[in-house]
Amino acid sequence: MPGTAADAVAPDGVAASAVAASMAPSVSAPNAVAALIARRLRDVPDFPQPGVLFKDITPLLADGDAFAVVLEALADVARAKGPLDLVAGVEARGFIVAAALAARLDCGMVPVRKAGKLPPPTVHAAYALEYGTAEIEVPLGLLDGHRVLLVDDVLATGGTLRAAADLVERAGGVLRGTAVLLELEFLGGRARFAPREVDALLTLPQRPSGADSPAV
Secondary structure: OOEEOOOOOOOOOOOHHHHHHHOOOOOOOHHHHHHHHHHOOEEEEOOOOOOEEEEEOHHHHHOHHHHHHHHHHHHHHHHOOOOOOEEEEEOOHHHHHHHHHHHHHOOEEEEEEEOOOOOOOEEEEEEEEOOEEEEEEEEOOOOOOOEEEEEEEEEOOOHHHHHHHHHHHHOOOEEEEEEEEEEEHHHOHHHHHOOOOOEEEEEEOOOOOOOOEEOO
16 A cells, blocks of 8 residues: 555654665565655645645655665566566656666656657647646557556646556557556546556645645
């Protein structure tokens, strides 16, 4: 089970390296990883528009020890899916996580990009965001028959991940699983993503106070 916000409590001043050491021999103890992620998220109010509370993972990415712990936890999730050929990362923050994870797993990485950013041929899909609409695409010819893990930073309303999962399969990939760093459970994305499953390292079950909704 993923860690929840209630689990995400760690003493002040605990370094990521100390957290990693405390989880030896397995660095993927769910509650400890959830706590690590929660302490390195930065809330940015009214971004990218008023009423949205943006969950910024940049402090996590900038902490080398913490990022290594999170990558190993994701690698554990990936290994449980069986052999993989590719990790697909959703633009834009999903690129960072997916590329680093693919290197750790000795896999290739394929980007799921905003429409118009990849050279043809591609397959694309439009979907609804929490605060608008968007369109994404994947390249044709790179996913055919390959076993794929789909990765993004956040599961919110589920629109982005559902569109990305559909694209992976439409492009010929075999979707073995989906993983995210953070799930905003109160937005119902998991239900919208069903019947596919998603693994989240940290789950926030309640809407943050003072925000209409967090960003996707």
